Amino acid sequence: MQGALSSWQNFLSGFFWGFSISIAQWVGLEIVYQLIDRRISWIETPVKKVFVQVISFLTYSASAFIIVQLANYYIWLGILPSESWKSIIRSLPFTLLISLVLSLIFTAIGFFFAWKNAFLQAEKLKVEMLAYKYESLRNxxxxxxxxxxxxxxxxxxxxxxxxxxxxxxxxxxxxxxxxxxxxxxxxxxxxxxxxxxxxxxxxxxxxxxxxxxxxxxxxxxxxxxxxxxxxxxxxxxxxxxxxxxxxxxxxxxxxxxxxxxxxxxxxxxxxxxxxxxxxxxxxxxxxxxxxxxxxxxxxxxxxxxxxxxxxxxxxx
CATH class of the missing domain: 3.30.565 (Heat Shock Protein 90)
Structure with a gap:
């Protein structure tokens, strides 16, 4: 009975541990993406946007991972930050690699939608221009x-x-x-x-x-x-x-x-x-x-x- 209880405790702690890391990464990166998207245009400065987005993603991802991990080690295992720091730093490169992949995915998706919207806007203006020229020519x-x-x-x-x-x-x-x-x-x-x-x-x-x-x-x-x-x-x-x-x-x-x-x-x-x-x-x-x-x-x-x-x- 005690072993089963211990097993359920391990399951729940592992679940919430992983869940907290995932939420911090996905939700946080989405917020960072939205903030950058409002301030830097894909059409006007695409190179600047890629550079700022990748650096911001990596910086946030590393910071969020370290903070969440320090909290999890202390909450679930009772290990102080001074003792868990080395273990967290060793696993940080894997997080940065995942963050880099996510940043590239976000960048590719953002660039595609920006290009699509710009194309649709250009087509809309072209249609309006043709309609105007026709009406203007007629009148x-x-x-x-x-x-x-x-x-x-x-x-x-x-x-x-x-x-x-x-x-x-x-x-x-x-x-x-x-x-x-x-x-x-x-x-x-x-x-x-x-x-x-x-x-x-x-x-x-x-x-x-x-x-x-x-x-x-x-x-x-x-x-x-x-x-x-x-x-x-x-x-x-x-x-x-x-x-x-x-x-x-x-x-x-x-x-x-x-x-x-x-x-x-x-x-x-x-x-x-x-x-x-x-x-x-x-x-x-x-x-x-x-x-x-x-x-x-x-x-x-x-x-x-x-x-x-x-x-x-x-x-x-």
Missing amino acids: QINPHFLFNSLNVLSDLVYDDQAMAVKFIRQLSDLFRYVLDSRDKELVPLKDELEFIRSFTFLLKTRFEEKLKIDVDVQANPEEYIVPMTLQLLIENAVKHNEVSEAFPLRISVRKVNDCLEVENNLQPKNVGDDSKKTGLKNITQQFAFFSEKPIKIITSDERYMVRVPILKSVEK
Whole structure:
């Protein structure tokens, strides 16, 4: 009876001894892995992460093994740390070998999942980019804008031939820019502003004093923007607001720090089912691909403003 009891005591002590070592290693290494994973990126600094992870795993594993073993020797066998120290140190290399294997396993798994997530994210951005380009290409020149421009041109041919010639040149510059920029992800801001001058000339020729557009932007050589951003914002303002002699629409384009602001007085009109509200969404997705700075929409009872970041050449 006494032997059986002694056998059960040996079994339980051996079980809890081994269990405490396993828990300390697995749970502790998982915590160490999570802490490193939050602070060091696989994508940005993979070599640094491998080095830090392996060293941290080995350091923690050795420390945890020594502490748990000292406690087990004292709890189950009554042996003081000063007496059990040599025995623990002799078995430490086996623990370090196991820890090295575990660290390599964690490293391989972590690198695989990081690579997989980066690949999926890149594919998602690629799909969003293609969708944006398709939508942008489809809406680059609104058919209504083209139809109205041709109507204005037909009137000018009879009333003012000199203005008609200038109108045709501006319309030609507009389409040349559309064709040149359709395959570009970013364009210099100065090129976009030249395009906007042609675009606003056509709009103001059509609406005359009913539409006032003020562009106050000086572009630097290193500044870029998503092509046709300003055109879409100005066109949205004209599309969604009343433009008449009684209620003239005033649009201002200005540069504030590293952003462009397009603001108009708010006098909304019903645009019916023709408004799909995809323009701003597409621009937002496109800018998110190049910059962490968000596009901001600021509204009040009288004003509507969209603020977009100016992109630098290094972001291209």
